[in-house]
Amino acid sequence: MSLSKTLSTENIFPSQTKEMKLLLVGLKPSKQRDLLLRDLSPNYLIKIFVDGIELVRNIPKFKPSLILVESDLPGISGFQVAQLVKGHPDLKEIPVVLIISQGYRIGEFWSKEVGVEYCQPKPTYEPSMLAKKIEKLIEQFDEKSIKDETWSEINKKMSGDGVLASLSAILDDRLLQSTVANRIGNIAQNTSHLRNLQRAIMILLKDILEFNSGAIYLFKANEIYSFVEKDISEKDKAAFLEDVIRYSEIYRTPDNQIPPESPLEVPLGTFPIMEQFIERAPTIFTVPLETHKATLGTLTLMTFKAAARREYYLRFLDIIVRQISLVLDNALLYQEVHRLSTVDELTGLPNRRAFFDIFMNEYIRSKRFGLPLSVAIIDIDLFKQVNDTYGHLQGDHVLAECAKIFSKSIREKIDIVARFGGEEFIMLLPQTDMNRSRFVLERLRKAIEEHHFQPVESGNSLKITMSMGLTGIDGKGEHSLDEIVNAADKALYKAKELGRNRIEENPLFV
Numbered sequence: 001m002s003l004s005k006t007l008s009t010e011n012i013f014p015s016q017t018k019e020m021k022l023l024l025v026g027l028k029p030s031k032q033r034d035l036l037l038r039d040l041s042p043n044y045l046i047k048i049f050v051d052g053i054e055l056v057r058n059i060p061k062f063k064p065s066l067i068l069v070e071s072d073l074p075g076i077s078g079f080q081v082a083q084l085v086k087g088h089p090d091l092k093e094i095p096v097v098l099i100i101s102q103g104y105r106i107g108e109f110w111s112k113e114v115g116v117e118y119c120q121p122k123p124t125y126e127p128s129m130l131a132k133k134i135e136k137l138i139e140q141f142d143e144k145s146i147k148d149e150t151w152s153e154i155n156k157k158m159s160g161d162g163v164l165a166s167l168s169a170i171l172d173d174r175l176l177q178s179t180v181a182n183r184i185g186n187i188a189q190n191t192s193h194l195r196n197l198q199r200a201i202m203i204l205l206k207d208i209l210e211f212n213s214g215a216i217y218l219f220k221a222n223e224i225y226s227f228v229e230k231d232i233s234e235k236d237k238a239a240f241l242e243d244v245i246r247y248s249e250i251y252r253t254p255d256n257q258i259p260p261e262s263p264l265e266v267p268l269g270t271f272p273i274m275e276q277f278i279e280r281a282p283t284i285f286t287v288p289l290e291t292h293k294a295t296l297g298t299l300t301l302m303t304f305k306a307a308a309r310r311e312y313y314l315r316f317l318d319i320i321v322r323q324i325s326l327v328l329d330n331a332l333l334y335q336e337v338h339r340l341s342t343v344d345e346l347t348g349l350p351n352r353r354a355f356f357d358i359f360m361n362e363y364i365r366s367k368r369f370g371l372p373l374s375v376a377i378i379d380i381d382l383f384k385q386v387n388d389t390y391g392h393l394q395g396d397h398v399l400a401e402c403a404k405i406f407s408k409s410i411r412e413k414i415d416i417v418a419r420f421g422g423e424e425f426i427m428l429l430p431q432t433d434m435n436r437s438r439f440v441l442e443r444l445r446k447a448i449e450e451h452h453f454q455p456v457e458s459g460n461s462l463k464i465t466m467s468m469g470l471t472g473i474d475g476k477g478e479h480s481l482d483e484i485v486n487a488a489d490k491a492l493y494k495a496k497e498l499g500r501n502r503i504e505e506n507p508l509f510v
């Protein structure tokens with residue numbers, strides 16, 4: 001380091017002009033500045049500006065290797081200088097060092113947000129240390145990363161009022177981003193239900209962008225949630241969904257492989273017709289919904305507007321997809337946790353807890369409308385022998401297969417079969433009297449009796465039977481849920497006593 005006391009910004013080694021790197025400095029006069037520049041001037045060309053706008057305008061002219069500014073500058077502040085540089089796709093690699101005049105904590109926070117490489121508090125920074133840090137940053141920066149033709153383009157944009165126009169565009173983006181983030185945050189706070197969340201997101205998007213159809217495709221759920229305009233024909237809608245799938249494929253990663261079946265389409269609703277478009281040539285935008293862990297799926301918007309402003313849509317989508325991904329990821333997680341707490345893992349049937357929730361609702365309904373309701377407990381006969389003979393794994397397999405047979409034989413969305421524990425199942429038949437229930441159970445008993453359960457490994461298939469205890473209420477008396485379950489259990493006990501593979505009844509009315 002030179003001990004030279006010169007503070008000249010002129011080159012003191014004329015022979016090295018060509019190789020010397022240049023610093024743009026926006027620091028107001030002070031003793032510290034003089035000390036800092038004394039350390040730097042032997043090795044670098046230094047151009048000083050005391051006005052932020054002037055400094056930015058001169059970036060393309062001097063092609064600096066580093067920009068050193070203080071936050072409190074006339075024209076535009078050092079923060080804004082930093083935002084302009086760091087928010088510019090071609091300039092953002094140029095290192096920026098910020099000297100913060102006041103409020104260092106918040107200043108440091110903003111510096112990091114903006115992407116400033118290094119910041120120091122004005123009152124206390126150590127000039128020689130800062131000089132060393134600056135040298136290091138300059139060393140790391142590769143000037144060749146910005147091409148000559150890029151510089152001349154930047155020059156055009158930054159002349160005249162270009163600086164302020166660029167700055168206000170950046171600030172507008174930031175404001176829009178945080179406003180939309182805030183709105184999405186509010187939506188997420190009000191609902192964790194996936195479908196409601198997606199509907200709210202679509203409505204918000206519709207407030208901001210013009211589009212005719214929109215879809216959120218979640219890979220894991222294998223569902224497409226779509227919102228279409230009222231006058232969109234079935235044919236156009238089908239074509240749109242096809243496009244959603246086609247364009248989404250490129251965003252699939254190995255951990256969300258192409259599912260065997262096509263995704264389920266869940267309509268979220270319709271938009272009112274905004275405009276009658278004459279030209280029906282759609283523009284489609286598909287962007288990935290990503291978190292740091294994975295690609296959750298995609299967001300697709302389709303617009304019939306002939307002159308869809310591509311740049312505008314893409315920039316806007318880029319701004320908001322992160323927030324959307326974040327809240328969807330949370331909702332998916334919530335849904336999964338909820339599912340795990342209500343579903344029996346082995347059989348995929350509702351567990352005991354989930355069963356009692358449904359049972360309670362159905363009981364209340366039965367009482368209110370005076371409707372019958374039946375409950376049956378179903379127990380595999382001599383299941384211990386299955387485990388003992390074929391192993392526990394085979395036992396598990398039989399349980400899972402039983403669940404499939406049950407699900408096939410009951411009335412979908414009306415009757416409920418749950419795993420009650422071990423090798424016991426419980427069935428709820430709402431609005432069903434015992435005559436009808438007996439018929440359903442008998443059919444089930446037969447189906448099980450006739451079924452050949454496949455071996456997990458090799459060997460012969462095996463057969464099992466089931467005993468069932470049935471009870472029912474007529475919706476007129478007063479019962480507790482436990483009382484109803486106990487009545488069914490008693491009937492089951494009787495069925496076992498009387499030789500198994502049979503149905504016994506124990507109604508709770510006369």
Ligand code: GH3
Pocket residue numbers: 379380381382383384385387391392393394395396399421422423496500
């Ligand atoms: P019964 O006809 O009197 O019901 O005879 P059982 O052998 O079925 O009845 P028991 O209560 O003596 O035995 C039930 C067996 O079910 C014992 C237990 O190992 C087995 N079991 C319970 N849950 C599971 C499970 O999740 N997987 C497997 N493989 N076996 C289970």
Ligand code: MG
Pocket residue numbers: 379380422423424
């Ligand atoms: Mg049992």
Ligand code: MG
Pocket residue numbers: 379380381382383384423
């Ligand atoms: Mg048993």
